[in-house]
Amino acid sequence: MKVALIQMCMQEDSTKNLIHAKDLIRKAAAQRAEIVCLPELFHTLYFPQEESSDAKKYAVTLDSEMLEELRKFSEQLKIILIIPFYEQNGTQQFNTAAVFDTGLLLGVYRKMHIPHDPLFYEKNYFTASEDGFITINTRLGKIGVLICFDQWYPEAARILALQGAEVIFYPTAIGWGLEEDILDEAQDAWEIVQRGHAIANNVFVCTVNRIGKEKEMLFWGRSFVSDPFGKILQRAGTRYEEIIIQDLDLSEVHRLRNSWGFLQNRRPEHYHRLTSTKENHKTDDAL
Numbered sequence: 001m002k003v004a005l006i007q008m009c010m011q012e013d014s015t016k017n018l019i020h021a022k023d024l025i026r027k028a029a030a031q032r033a034e035i036v037c038l039p040e041l042f043h044t045l046y047f048p049q050e051e052s053s054d055a056k057k058y059a060v061t062l063d064s065e066m067l068e069e070l071r072k073f074s075e076q077l078k079i080i081l082i083i084p085f086y087e088q089n090g091t092q093q094f095n096t097a098a099v100f101d102t103g104l105l106l107g108v109y110r111k112m113h114i115p116h117d118p119l120f121y122e123k124n125y126f127t128a129s130e131d132g133f134i135t136i137n138t139r140l141g142k143i144g145v146l147i148c149f150d151q152w153y154p155e156a157a158r159i160l161a162l163q164g165a166e167v168i169f170y171p172t173a174i175g176w177g178l179e180e181d182i183l184d185e186a187q188d189a190w191e192i193v194q195r196g197h198a199i200a201n202n203v204f205v206c207t208v209n210r211i212g213k214e215k216e217m218l219f220w221g222r223s224f225v226s227d228p229f230g231k232i233l234q235r236a237g238t239r240y241e242e243i244i245i246q247d248l249d250l251s252e253v254h255r256l257r258n259s260w261g262f263l264q265n266r267r268p269e270h271y272h273r274l275t276s277t278k279e280n281h282k283t284d285d286a287l
Contacts, residue, residue, distance in 0.1 A: 001140045001167065004033030005208035005244040006042075007223040007236045014043045014058060018066055022073060024243060029077040031245050034140055037082040039210040039223075040148050040173040041095065044086060046210070048126075049119040049217050059088035062108065067098060075103025080138050082145060084171040092127040097145045097171055099136050107136040111147040112156065119177050119217055122149070135163040141250050148172045151194055151207070155274065161201035161263060166253045170194065170207040175219035187220055187238075195230040201263070202228040202256040204248050211241055228256050 006024045010017050021042055028036050043066065047055040060066050067083065074081040080101045087096035087110070095111035110129030114122045133156055135144050144160030144167070151170050160168055176186055191207075198205040204227060211221040224235040225246045236242040257263060 001248045001250060002032055002034045003167070003206055003225070003244075003246055003248060004028035004031070004036040005206055005223045005225070005236070005246075006036065006038050007208060007211050007221050007242045007244070008039060008042070009212040009241055010039075010042065010045050010210060010214070012045060014066075017043045018069070022070075024241070025073065025079075025081065026077070028243050028245065029079050031243075033079065033245055035080040035082070035138070035143070035167075035169075037169045037171055037206060037208050038084055039208050040084045040171040041086055042084055042171075042210075045214050046173045046175075046217060046219070048122045048124065049215060051121045051124060055086070055125055056088070056093065059086045059093050061088050062098065062105075071100050071103055071105070074100040078102050080106075080140070082169055082171065084147060086125075093125060094129060095122070095126045095147055097147060097169075099138075099143075099145065101138055106138060107134055107145075109134055109145045109147070111150065113149045113153055115149045120149075133159045133163070135160055135165045141166045144168045146170050148174060151190065151197075154197060154200065157197035157201050157203070157205075161203050165203060166250045167204040167206060167248060168197070168201075170205065172207055172209045172223075173219065174209055175214075175217045177216055178213070178218055187222060191222065191224065195226045195232070198226040198228055199230040202253055202260060204228055204250075204253065206246075208244075209236075211236075211239070228253050 044058045047053050084097040087094040097109045099106045114128045116123040142164045144165035150156045194205050206225050208223045210219045221238045225233045234244045
């Protein structure tokens with residue numbers, strides 16, 4: 001499986017973002033990429049950095065002209081295309097990723113974990129999905145897609161691995177306020193936790209971020225591919241647009257899963273607290 005991660009800048013004009021994304025996708029396909037992933041909300045600026053804004057104008061439906069154009073593009077280039085976008089679904093808006101394979105819609109994932117912090121006011125814009133986590137059978141292997149804040153939750157990656165995912169894609173819009181001074185620590189934590197998911201589940205992790213300054217935020221790039229034992233195969237830089245092209249040997253997933261047995265040796269009968277809905281979970285409850 002040859003994957004391509006499109007680390008790109010966005011601008012105010014959604015049409016220009018689409019044109020630019022198509023150009024980068026075409027370049028990736030010219031390098032024989034078979035699965036191409038765009039960053040989170042690729043067609044807009046990261047509007048949730050503001051507590052309120054007129055963002056609904058950016059939301060599109062699954063049958064929108066934009067998605068249809070990219071569906072045809074995946075068919076034309078004969079690639080699998082992961083498209084993260086702002087979805088209008090009835091009266092609700094979701095942070096969504098659609099997966100097309102040579103023009104066929106294989107699956108739709110809607111973001112499950114929604115942050116609400118300074119500069120990440122996503123609860124003001126997105127409904128948290130109740131659809132659950134899905135794996136997608138492609139002609140090249142079984143993949144899972146999670147979106148940005150999902151990265152911090154080991155449960156999400158574990159569920160996808162238990163459902164057979166060999167590769168997890170994380171389209172992302174992560175950065176830091178221009179006035180903050182802990183950028184290095186934040187970048188390291190963000191990468192390390194995802195490499196931990198790769199190790200704990202013996203799965204390839206492919207993370208693609210946006211890049212550049214948008215109003216009060218600096219998006220730090222550093223898109224990367226980790227192998228199933230946490231080794232970084234490629235990492236983009238922090239300043240420029242890049243296309244990461246990486247071959248993945250999926251036999252490595254099954255070799256490591258068989259040798260380390262992380263999934264086989266689970267004790268789910270003792271994990272009931274993970275699914276408890278009690279609101280009074282506290283660290284000292286377990287002492």
